[in-house]
Amino acid sequence: MDEFRKFFPKLFKEIIDERSSSDAIRKLSEDPLKGYVPNVYDFLGRVRNVEEGLMVIDYLEKRGELNKDLADGLRKELINKGVEAFGERREFGYYFKLSSDKRRENKSK
Secondary structure: OHHHHHHOHHHHHHHHOOOOHHHHHHHHHOOOOOOOOOOHHHHHOOOOOHHHHHHHHHHHHHOOOOOHHHHHHHHHHHHHHOHHHHOOOOOOOHHHHHHHHHHHHHHHO
16 A cells, blocks of 8 residues: 555555545536426427427327316417417427536536
């Protein structure tokens, strides 16, 4: 152990010292969206048109993930205002970018 410390003092310190940079590395590698469960608005943010949106609402209502009142309200909003009512469209890679942005944000704190 003493030889290792002598030849690799910084590595030894990083391995032994609990307050080392390995904690920072571990924090950076954590997924800030881990455990996130998408909701109806996340799904509606991916649809391309009103018909797809109505299919999503019907599906979630049928599965019991939406009650009738909320489903009816969402249908009305979707028909009256279009898919734009649910924000900017979430293209492929949206959540990877969001996760990366959150990591950077956490790093700067």
